[in-house]
Amino acid sequence: MSEVNIFASATRKKVRFDHKGSISIEELWDLKLADLKSVYQSLTAQLTKDGGEDNIFGDTGKSKEEIEKAELLSLKIEIVKQIAAVKKEENDARDKEAANKALTQKILGIKAKRADAALLDASDEELDAILKDLES
Numbered sequence: 001m002s003e004v005n006i007f008a009s010a011t012r013k014k015v016r017f018d019h020k021g022s023i024s025i026e027e028l029w030d031l032k033l034a035d036l037k038s039v040y041q042s043l044t045a046q047l048t049k050d051g052g053e054d055n056i057f058g059d060t061g062k063s064k065e066e067i068e069k070a071e072l073l074s075l076k077i078e079i080v081k082q083i084a085a086v087k088k089e090e091n092d093a094r095d096k097e098a099a100n101k102a103l104t105q106k107i108l109g110i111k112a113k114r115a116d117a118a119l120l121d122a123s124d125e126e127l128d129a130i131l132k133d134l135e136s
Contacts, residue, residue, distance in 0.1 A: 006078050028083050040080045047073040
């Protein structure tokens with residue numbers, strides 16, 4: 001099932017998730033990855049406990065209600081996985097941006113120190129010429 005289809009299906013079914021009460025799909029986006037992992041683990045444990053994995057594959061020994069419950073749990077699991085993947089991507093991008101910014105600042109600091117060193121090594125005549133250029 002595609003990302004759009006799972007979210008469309010879940011919103012039509014008014015799916016709710018157990019996390020410190022009942023929360024909506026929209027509220028899943030506000031959770032930290034660790035909390036999403038907790039929701040995911042709870043759902044997969046419930047699916048396994050109910051024998052839901054068999055229901056997904058058409059085990060005919062299960063009732064229609066049991067099969068629907070397993071399908072709903074599977075839908076919830078897919079939603080949590082999709083949201084977690086997006087949030088992880090966003091976190092990784094933020095981390096990379098922060099690392100790039102820190103490296104940029106470090107490089108600019110090194111360049112400034114080198115420029116200062118170059119000025120320290122310049123003769124008085126060279127410094128006078130630089131001052132004259134700055135005044136004009």
